[in-house]
Amino acid sequence: MTREQLVQQIRDKESFLCVGLDSDLSRIPQHLMSAQDPVFEFNKAIIDATKDHCVAYKPNIAFYESLGSKGWDSLGKTIDYIPDTHFTIADAKRGDIGNTSRQYAKTFFETFAFDSITVAPYMGIDSVSPFLEYDNKWVILLALTSNKGSEDFQHHGAEPLFEQVIIKSQEWGDPSNLMYVVGATHPESFARIRELAPEHFYLVPGVGAQGGSVSTVCKYGKNEDLGMLINSSRGIIFSSTGEDFAVEAKKSAKRLHDQMREQF
């Protein structure tokens, strides 16, 4: 998907919501467990229920991978089921030497036709650039993450490491193929990050369960094209563990969508 298509979809819908498909088999409603592929049945219902409120879906690859080859089948069916209008993110946090990152790119951009993948920056240029060689595919590079452990290394150095990641990686990609992960739990950092990367999109986890709010994030992080995808995973997909799980997921997605409309 091109940047123009993504921006157009955000404007048309007045939404920049990404629904995280962290579809943990152990948390899927009991009545789906007799289905041939409970994970896919769950995702299908969630996608049907939320697609009018979001512009992107982000399967968290760990939850599929942990089921072995069956999980990869569920992932494939899920990607095929997501409407073409929606931006897809493989939340995989991959990154390795060049020939290996090239294989990961093949996995997520060819074997599975994702629009983008999250990548860890630790190994530098040759771990990231193979993902940037595909037309209209995106790297979403970890910059400042939402978790507690973000304090361990991401602030290392007089010029914090996450700033260096944002500065350096702009030599490798541009706002048409490179986004950054910036956690909603660091609203105070958004203004500084916008100085460093004014045009780029950010993927923002940490709204809801982890404590960030849509309005605070937008106050510091919004740009002319909106410039953000705010993700919610568990806060939407596990809104109920009963037979009404999809209805409740829709309500949770709509609640965030309503907050987002105020930003247009």
Place this chain on the structure above:
Amino acid sequence: MTREQLVQQIRDKESFLCVGLDSDLSRIPQHLMSAQDPVFEFNKAIIDATKDHCVAYKPNIAFYESLGSKGWDSLGKTIDYIPDTHFTIADAKRGDIGNTSRQYAKTFFETFAFDSITVAPYMGIDSVSPFLEYDNKWVILLALTSNKGSEDFQHHGAEPLFEQVIIKSQEWGDPSNLMYVVGATHPESFARIRELAPEHFYLVPGVGAQGGSVSTVCKYGKNEDLGMLINSSRGIIFSSTGEDFAVEAKKSAKRLHDQMREQF
């Protein structure tokens, strides 16, 4: 596998060789391509040919993952085929927030019974610690990698980031469950790293094709328990593209084993 078992195996064999199973389908000898599972047939022959010369096997997960669910089946069969005497490394470079790293740990330590996994440190403590909660399982944390991109961020800061990773992570694990990736292409850094982590094992890529040598790495990196696993992937498994691929792989493994014997 415990540290004692690993050290005993290294002493018994006078080898600290790890064979990297970067079993790229596009490079597998033509005559195997008609097999039902060419990747597994290839790995089986490589394991049979090299097991007397090495103490560890390291499947590079990218090459399996890129084949979708079939690749994960090949990986499962490969892990089952590796003798219990050998230490197994999932070269996966994973790392994510706590609940997600927990799923990755489940994948590689339960769904597939690897002894260890390579982990990227960027996201800090909660991305690493779920892997350390398993008895006799290991984290192999990226510290100073062998690739060109290692220059981009790993030296960031007055106290280089890779040193900070080694120092900080010793609060999370110890020499019985934590190793570090240290590339053979940085022999000058081994002495400093040994000061910081005298007892830990290092997984050392970059010998052979990438330019590092066994004797130089040992000169600066060896400790009382030997303390290193030196990996070779393409330099062993793709020694020949013909029907003699396993015979040639054995010769390449033996060549490194002979160099290693001199260290005992």
